[in-house]
Amino acid sequence: MTAFADGSMEEQISHWRAYVGRRQAIQGPDVEELEGHLRDQITALTEAGLAGDEAFLVAVKRMGSLDALSREFARAHSERLWKQLVIAPGGADEPANTRRGETLVALSLAVAAGLAVKVPPLFGLPLVDGNEPIYLRNASLFVFPLLVAYFLWKRGAEMISSLWLALPFAAGALFANVYPFRDGGDTWVLTTLHLPIALWLVVGFAYVRGRRFAGGGRMDFVRYSGELAIYYVLIALGGIVFTAFTMMMFRSIGINAEWLAQRWLVPCGAAGAVIVGSWLVEAKQSVIENMAPVLTRLFTPLFTILLLGFLATMAWTGSPIKVEREVLIGFDLLLVLVVGLVLYATSARDPQAPPDLFDGMQLVLVVSALVANGLALAAIASRISEFGFTANRVAALGENLILLVNLAGSAWLYWRFLRKQGSFAALEAWQMAYLPVHSVWAALVVVLFPPLFGYR
Amino acid sequence: MELSKDLVAASATPLVLAILAEGDSYGYAIIKRVAELSGGHLQWTDGMLYPVLHRLERQGYVSAKWSESEAGRRRKYYRITKEGRAQLAAQRAQWQVVDGTLRGIWREARTA
Numbered sequence: 001m002t003a004f005a006d007g008s009m010e011e012q013i014s015h016w017r018a019y020v021g022r023r024q025a026i027q028g029p030d031v032e033e034l035e036g037h038l039r040d041q042i043t044a045l046t047e048a049g050l051a052g053d054e055a056f057l058v059a060v061k062r063m064g065s066l067d068a069l070s071r072e073f074a075r076a077h078s079e080r081l082w083k084q085l086v087i088a089p090g091g092a093d094e095p096a097n098t099r100r101g102e103t104l105v106a107l108s109l110a111v112a113a114g115l116a117v118k119v120p121p122l123f124g125l126p127l128v129d130g131n132e133p134i135y136l137r138n139a140s141l142f143v144f145p146l147l148v149a150y151f152l153w154k155r156g157a158e159m160i161s162s163l164w165l166a167l168p169f170a171a172g173a174l175f176a177n178v179y180p181f182r183d184g185g186d187t188w189v190l191t192t193l194h195l196p197i198a199l200w201l202v203v204g205f206a207y208v209r210g211r212r213f214a215g216g217g218r219m220d221f222v223r224y225s226g227e228l229a230i231y232y233v234l235i236a237l238g239g240i241v242f243t244a245f246t247m248m249m250f251r252s253i254g255i256n257a258e259w260l261a262q263r264w265l266v267p268c269g270a271a272g273a274v275i276v277g278s279w280l281v282e283a284k285q286s287v288i289e290n291m292a293p294v295l296t297r298l299f300t301p302l303f304t305i306l307l308l309g310f311l312a313t314m315a316w317t318g319s320p321i322k323v324e325r326e327v328l329i330g331f332d333l334l335l336v337l338v339v340g341l342v343l344y345a346t347s348a349r350d351p352q353a354p355p356d357l358f359d360g361m362q363l364v365l366v367v368s369a370l371v372a373n374g375l376a377l378a379a380i381a382s383r384i385s386e387f388g389f390t391a392n393r394v395a396a397l398g399e400n401l402i403l404l405v406n407l408a409g410s411a412w413l414y415w416r417f418l419r420k421q422g423s424f425a426a427l428e429a430w431q432m433a434y435l436p437v438h439s440v441w442a443a444l445v446v447v448l449f450p451p452l453f454g455y456r
Numbered sequence: 457m458e459l460s461k462d463l464v465a466a467s468a469t470p471l472v473l474a475i476l477a478e479g480d481s482y483g484y485a486i487i488k489r490v491a492e493l494s495g496g497h498l499q500w501t502d503g504m505l506y507p508v509l510h511r512l513e514r515q516g517y518v519s520a521k522w523s524e525s526e527a528g529r530r531r532k533y534y535r536i537t538k539e540g541r542a543q544l545a546a547q548r549a550q551w552q553v554v555d556g557t558l559r560g561i562w563r564e565a566r567t568a
Contacts, residue, residue: 029522033483033506033532036525040484041502064501072507076514 009052013038016060023066025074038063105153106279109146113275114268116142126263133183133192135267137176140196143274144203145169150275151206154282162209168202172446179450186391187450194395194442200225201439218432223347224281226292226340231277239269293348297358300341304361307368314375321379328396331376335403338369342410346431351424355417359424363414366407373404391453395445402441406434457497464498468508470547471498476518476536477544482525483509483532509534517543 013035021031038059045055063069117135125131145166152162172195181188207224208217243261250257314321321327345362377400409430416422475481475489483505490498512518517540525531536544 029532030506030510032530034503036482036529036531037484037487037502037506039527039529062502064503066503068501069503069507072504073510076507076511 009042009056012053012056020066023070023073025070025077027077030073034063102154102279102283106150106275109150110272110275110279113143113146114272116146117267117271118264121263130183133181133188134177137181137188137192137195138173139192140199141169141173141176143271144196144199147203147275147278148206150278151203152209155206155209157206157209162206165202165206168199172199175446175450180455181450182455185456187453187455190391190395190449191446194445197442198439198446201436204435218435219347219428222343222432222435223290223292224278226344226347227281227290228274228277230291230295231280232273235273235277236270239265239273243269290348292344296341296344296348300345300358300361300365303337303341304365304368307365307372311368311371321376323379323383327376328380328393328400331373332396332399332403334369335373335400335407338365339403339406339410342366342407343431346424346428349424351428353424355420355424359414359418363411363418366411366414370404370407370411373400391449391456394453395449398441398445402437406431406437409434459498464500467498467551468500468505469512470544470551472505472508472512473517473536473540473544473547476534477541480533480535482534486534512540515543516540 016038017031017035020026020034021028026034041059041062042052042055045058046052050058120135125134148165148169151157152159152165176191176195179187179191181191204218204221207221243265246265247257247261250260342362342365345358410427413422413427413430417424417427471490471493472486475486475493481489484502486509487500487502487505490500509518509520513520513534517537518534519537520532520534522530522532
């Protein structure tokens with residue numbers, strides 16, 4: 001009676017079961033229940049005279065569209081979508097055991113990152129007593145190698161052929177520790193700030209491994225970086241509350257838990273949170289809207305208004321920018337922020353969509369930032385010789401130049417895009433091509449500046 | 457005649473509860489019973505019944521239990537609870553109001 005050999009009907013059903021089971025909202029027992037229904041339907045149809053394959057097709061058709069079905073399941077079990085943020089990361093077609101495996105790997109690496117901070121004390125370098133500068137300078141070296149290990153594992157990269165990624169870390173450790181820094185001095189601050197930026201490129205290599213390191217992969221890495229920053233802040237807020245409660249509760253029984261917070265909770269937590277945050281970002285990919293583009297949408301108009309207001313006030317009152325020592329760094333930060341806004345606006349935009357009001361606003365934002373920065377540079381240029389070329393000032397000037405080129409290019413491409421002479425993809429490509437420049441400059445600062453400026 | 461989606465969705469809860477009030481049942485049998493009762497006019501997409509059943513279970517109107525079917529496979533049977541019967545009575549009263557109102561206006565329309 002059946003056109004299928006018995007085995008092939010079973011095969012069809014098991015294909016169907018696997019297909020349904022991939023839906024995130026439809027879980028194991030539900031699949032079994034639906035399969036039971038399908039079998040009952042097939043039996044009834046074959047008894048009514050249909051051939052096996054026909055019965056299968058009709059039964060599947062009557063079950064309805066799987067998209068609509070999983071939407072209904074998701075509505076009936078809304079918690080499942082939330083649960084899978086934490087428990088079931090990765091693509092929906094990964095088998096469940098690698099998901100559980102991922103939880104284990106991610107948490108182990110987080111613990112390892114926390115404990116890595118406690119390794120130097122074993123060799124007589126406790127975390128207190130004036131050793132903080134050493135820890136701060138090396139902060140990225142405690143965490144990033146484990147983060148790289150996580151991504152290599154996650155992307156299924158070959159560990160042996162990926163060993164070269166250890167070289168930058170070795171180099172970083174060398175340059176951060178062989179130079180005779182004066183703690184708290186200019187070059188110490190520069191190394192502390194620039195080493196993580198330089199090494200973030202290595203994390204990027206690990207992140208895109210298994211995918212091409214072309215534009216697409218880089219953009220994903222940008223998205224990941226932004227989400228990680230947001231998750232990290234959230235985790236840090238939780239950590240502050242946790243630490244405060246720890247102190248408060250032990251104080252209530254007359255025990256000062258400060259050493260616990262200082263030597264364990266804060267440093268280990270800060271290191272582990274990077275891994276946990278990365279894991280969460282990976283897990284929730286594509287499940288809910290990314291946060292960084294939302295913040296970009298909120299703050300782009302506000303910053304545009306701020307900059308225009310600032311320029312208008314300057315023009316109106318004629319008051320020049322007061323050149324103080326840190327004014328250059330302030331404007332550097334402004335440019336970093338604008339680059340960030342442009343980058344995350346780019347990351348969330350459909351490159352095919354035609355120009356809209358928001359793109360125009362981005363152009364106004366970039367141009368007004370460039371004008372403000374130009375005014376600041378002009379004010380500083382006249383007096384820079386007066387202050388002398390310290391390490392800090394040269395680094396700030398270099399950074400300003402790099403960001404300036406980035407924004408000028410972006411402004412030009414935005415202009416072309418708005419006038420329909422160029423595509424948005426060109427702007428995105430420019431942003432992506434420029435990314436490594438920041439890390440390379442940071443590496444130069446780490447390697448060259450301390451000896452150039454006499455380790456001051 | 458095909459019923460509108462909204463009407464099908466709105467009638468799903470009282471219909472399922474009423475069928476379960478007749479006795480414990482499972483998904484496939486419920487669908488069959490609906491087709492039988494409506495003379496084939498109420499066509500549900502088969503799969504859509506299950507989210508409805510799960511929602512009712514979560515609301516406490518039905519309870520579910522896995523047991524063996526005649527063929528020896530596991531099958532999930534649903535049973536109406538006390539809250540479910542109360543809910544059914546409430547829904548029934550609501551539908552009777554709707555039904556009575558519509559009947560009234562349609563009678564007037566006919567005589568007018």
